[in-house]
Amino acid sequence: MEHIVLEMQNIVKEFPGVRALDNVNIRVRENTIHALVGENGAGKSTLMKVLSGVYPYGSYEGKVLFAGEECRFRGIKESEKKGIVIIHQELALIPQLSIMENIFLGNERAVKGVINWEECRRKALELMETVGLKENPGTLINQIGVGKQQLVEIAKALSKDVKLLILDEPTAALNDEESQKLLNLILHLKKEFGMTGIIISHKLGEILKVADDITVLRDGSTVEFFCPGTEEVTEDQIIKGMVGRELTNLYPARDVEIGPQRFEIRDWTVYSEEYRDQKFIDKVNITLKKGEVVGIAGLMGAGRTEFAMSVFGRSFGSRIQGTVYKDGKEIDVSTVSAAIKNGIAYLTEDRKELGLLLYESIRNNITLPNLAQVSGKGVINENEEVKVAEEYFHKLNVKAPGIQQQTNNLSGGNQQKVLLARWILSQPDLLILDEPTRGIDVGAKYEIYNIINDLAREGKCILVISSELPEVLGVCDRIYVMKEGSIVGEFLKEDASQEKIMKVIVQSDRRGRDEC
Amino acid sequence: MNAENKVRFDIKKYGMVIALVVIASLFQVLTDGVLLAPMNISKLIMQNGYILILAIGMLPVILTGDIDLSVGSIVALIGAVISKLLVGHPEFPVFAAILLGLAAGMVIGAWHGFWIAYMRIPAFIATLSGMLIFRGVTLVITQGKTIAPFPDSYQYLAQAYIPDIPGTEGFHGTTVLIGVLLIIAYVISEIRRRKREMQYGFLVSRGPLFGIRLAAVTVVIAVATFWFTRFRGIPVILVILGVLMSVYSFITQRTILGRHIYALGGNERATRLSGVNTKKVKFLVFVNMGLMAAFAAIVYSARINCADPKAGDGFELDAIAACYIGGASASGGVGKVTGAVIGGLVMGVLNNGMSIVGVGTDWQKIIKGLVLLAAVVFDIINQSRKK
Structure with a gap:
């Protein structure tokens, strides 16, 4: 013994x-x-x-x-x-x-x-x-x-x-x-x-x-x-x-006709900000079709958030190379405002640090990137703003006493809904959702899956980044697998399983990284 | 529970107004009614005008989470620049000298803004360096000497009162006219705002309540107007202050730029990820601070009627203190223009009241320091209770 x-x-x-x-x-x-x-x-x-x-x-x-x-x-x-x-x-x-x-x-x-x-x-x-x-x-x-x-x-x-x-x-x-x-x-x-x-x-x-x-x-x-x-x-x-977990019906069904290809990101390469020869993202290629929900699976640190943020107005990394095409035409995503203008929205995985203005009202949080919609010549029409904020507040079923409530008092699920309201209001064609259900309870998760389905039905492209494999399998039509900054696998929903994805991720035939 | 919330909200909103009223009443008694005498009020406004202007400029800086330590030196430098243009050159147009002074202030602000916004130098360091640099430049320009006197039309800005309509001397026609116009403008704008809100189907305060509010504000304006007519009318500097206050309240509360300033102070990274050009906002805030410092410089030099190389020493701290006393948060994102002005008035009343009572400057400083601390402590306790 x-x-x-x-x-x-x-x-x-x-x-x-x-x-x-x-x-x-x-x-x-x-x-x-x-x-x-x-x-x-x-x-x-x-x-x-x-x-x-x-x-x-x-x-x-x-x-x-x-x-x-x-x-x-x-x-x-x-x-x-x-x-x-x-x-x-x-x-x-x-x-x-x-x-x-x-x-x-x-x-x-x-x-x-x-x-x-x-x-x-x-x-x-x-x-x-x-x-x-x-x-x-x-x-x-x-x-x-x-x-x-x-x-x-x-x-x-x-x-x-x-x-x-x-x-x-x-x-x-x-x-x-x-x-x-x-x-x-x-x-x-x-x-x-x-x-x-x-x-x-x-x-x-x-x-x-x-x-x-x-x-x-x-x-x-x-x-x-x-x-x-x-x-x-x-x-x-x-x-x-x-x-070995059973997939239960945590995920509402979706019946959407997937249309033609709308977005393509080609040869996307990003280097680190601190160490300029360290490659974070290496020639990533992905496509999204109209009404399609596409997932990126991978472990933490695989480079998924870095990829998404670099596409969203170069908010991460340096020496970014690659092109983004929308309906076959190259679009400018060099700044956040250009990316938003070209129909891209990014819901952050880090609500408190990168998403919310915690000490401001729900209203101000929803309208922050969308103020131009409710303003004339730089002056905000407050009545119009309140109307729009109220509309999305109810549409997303945020549970709070009202739109003047500070967001730091809300639960994680409701904070997430406020941020979703913000980005849905910006009327994007491509919505990138980074860990959309992290740290929120099961009921709110279900609501968020329903919102994703509604957006797909409206013909938007949705890119879901998630570390929870059951979630990726439950909500996505197609799944990319990312590992160490590269796409190492792609599955259609029908062919994918947790075992297959995990296998691609953890199998030891790692391609050596040429830097460090 | 709802009612309770409302009361707390009001305490935060009106806390400093109440404090101002309390302090003013206290000194009114202690000074045997001298403090609020019409002549003293005019004097008070003239004495504190430049600090209030600086506070209006400092507030956006503090809202974005920064600080500007250089404004005292800018006040001295702009005063010196204008004195070089005007003193001994009677042919030089005063108006042009003022415009040049304001432009110079903006250039200095842009200098700070460039380093802070685009080169990411912490504002504390960039403006500390600016404080030394521009004080030095002032000494070079003035060669360490006081330059005086300014032309009469220049002094007018800080020392004069709005001229009367001929034939109404003693009755102060213009002052009354301004008071009446203010009341009319206020009532019309409130009624129109209420109508618009009703069109959108929002809840509005009920008719009688609305009427009471209108009447109350009308009475306040009327009494203030009457008070000024008892001395020499409305000081020019009060008009300048009033205009600046409304313009900056409008910018911060009603425009996209204003909203971006608050958002930037609340969470810079989230704001950038919402498509706001945060660098540009920061830059503009410092350009504006330079402009306001130049305004203050003009008012101050006109008041003391000379360009003093030591002018403005410590003004930055008064302006910063005014913002904090007025409820601005040191970490950014919280504060109002009206709050900063009230904060400045609290200090002004304290200064003035204590001087009249005969408190020495030593004790004045101690008391002002304690008031600043008390205001911030009050704020923090208020915040934590809300959680």
């Missing part, structure tokens, strides 16, 4: 309206690498936040046992003291500080508050050698690549006498070679230092390579457990566990 170092028993975590974790059980054996897999929103990150104390003891139900004793962490500090260190997908390094300073940030080698830099340097060099990082400890973080930054994070974890290292999507931003190096390092740390690790990843190939155990989460529950060390496990088995 092997020693179980971590056991999480019957963990239940609820958010208002959602049960994010429902009786999750996980057992991690000492000196093994344990993989946690599941779709977006399956509850992996939530579970790790419970473990590390981001969600303090008392905000969840269940028991966390680490090294034989029950843990009641009230914050990250306490879990770190026990040797549980988590490395997040978005690295938590300070770009303007050196490697050495970052390694010891919050954990400085100091006597009475005065830092002993010589000791820091000696220790940093030692740690850097362990993780195979060949750099000067004084080099600033923003001068080294993402792969090396990842190593700094691991060195930082090691400096805290880590017993359990949690890596959240450690290779998501790395190229093949860097990924291999990192995976080898993890295996090396396990073998030489007796470290235990939990790795969260979507890349099943990698997981099969490093993991001793695999737990599959789906909709907040543990559904499968594999042990590649002792049994034969295939990617297909894991995928089945990840998506």
Whole structure:
């Protein structure tokens, strides 16, 4: 019988309206690498936040046992003291500080508050050698690549006498070679230092390579457990566990005659804003027909939002290349107002940051891009504005006392309806909906699907970006699959299934990225 | 519950008006009626006119979430530029000098706007640098000396009263005429607005209530008019202020540009994603600030009748304080032109009242600082209670 170092028993975590974790059980054996897999929103990150104390003891139900004793962490500090260190997908390094300073940030080698830099340097060099990082400890973080930054994070974890290292999507931003190096390092740390690790990843190939155990989460529950060390496990088995959800009739039927092609986006290429030779979107080609609902499936970070925003008036990225055609003619989408004028609208995935004016009224939110419709010579006809806002307020069934209500008091679903009202009022021909049902309850979701159907019936083209595969399958006529900035698959609704799409996404035959 | 909401809403809307009335009443008692005497009111308006003008310009800047620290230096510089044109050149037309001064103000505003809007320099830094640069330029132009005196027609702007219709001296025909015209204009516009709203089928306040409101405003205008007739009539500067206030209230409340200014301060990225050219809006706001600073410079130099290289020192802080006291939010997106003017008046009344009572400038500063803090605290408590 092997020693179980971590056991999480019957963990239940609820958010208002959602049960994010429902009786999750996980057992991690000492000196093994344990993989946690599941779709977006399956509850992996939530579970790790419970473990590390981001969600303090008392905000969840269940028991966390680490090294034989029950843990009641009230914050990250306490879990770190026990040797549980988590490395997040978005690295938590300070770009303007050196490697050495970052390694010891919050954990400085100091006597009475005065830092002993010589000791820091000696220790940093030692740690850097362990993780195979060949750099000067004084080099600033923003001068080294993402792969090396990842190593700094691991060195930082090691400096805290880590017993359990949690890596959240450690290779998501790395190229093949860097990924291999990192995976080898993890295996090396396990073998030489007796470290235990939990790795969260979507890349099943990698997981099969490093993991001793695999737990599959789906909709907040543990559904499968594999042990590649002792049994034969295939990617297909894991995928089945990840998506094995039944499609129910959450999606209203639509009966729309799909017309001729209206929009075409050809050879769309976008580079990053910060690193100008990093390609985000690589020669994407998509088409949309009249009355057609087209989906883009993919994991978070696949480049879907970046693609949509770059098309919508170059709101993301640099060095944008490619053309947009509407009814066979090239159109100008170089600024947001030009894109709107040419019939494109974009509903953001980030309602609060990129969508709403939270401290202004529903009315002002609905009419913001559409003021010209209710104005003459730059002067707003307030009566006309109120009339139009009222009309769409009722049309979309926003539940609020009235159009003068501030939007920050509304529920997520109603906020989303306000934004939909804004963009439907702009009378677009192509409406891009980025995660249109994120963070809203089931009833509001159904209403939004109905709105999508109504728009399709009016002959509009609708592009739905969604990380929820059942949703994509439920509302779209045709589905593109995007991965690392490229379209890697296309399915008609009839031919598509969750397994097929997931397979395209996670299968390890990744095309190497030529940059980084 | 609905009624409760309404009361709270009104407190926020009229909080500063009430504060102004309270402060004014307090000093009216403390000064034995000197504060609100017709002569003192005229003086008060003349003394604070340029701060109020600066506050009107500063408000859009604060609405977009920025700040302008340079306006005091601009006031000095424009004063110096105009003095170079007018002092010792009796043949130079005053009107042209004023226009040139305003244009120079806009150029300076455009300089700031360029760096802030297009080069993304934080407004605090860009205008801090402008504050130093333009003070320096002023010293170069004036060679550190005070330049005086201005021609009489220039001084007229800040020191004179609207001339009377001949034959009505003592009775102040023009002042009465202006008062009557204001009342007529107000009543007509309110009735027309109500009619339009009824055409759209909106709920309007009931007839008697509407009548009471009209009557109340009419009485206020009538009393104010009567008050001014008791001294020398309406000061020219009050007319300028009135016009600026209505123009900027209109721009901020009724035009697309105004709505874009509020939206930009509320959420810049969301506003850009709604097709608003946010850079252009920012640029224009700073050009306008330059224009208003030039206005203030003209009024101020005309009042003190010289171009002083140290003029305008600290004006920027008074203007910013006026906006915050008047309910503007430091993070942008919230505030009104009328609020900024009322905020400026609160400070003006405090200054004036304390001076009359004989409070030293040391204590004046302490009290003004506390009032600024209290106004913002009041706002924040009000906000959090609403949640």
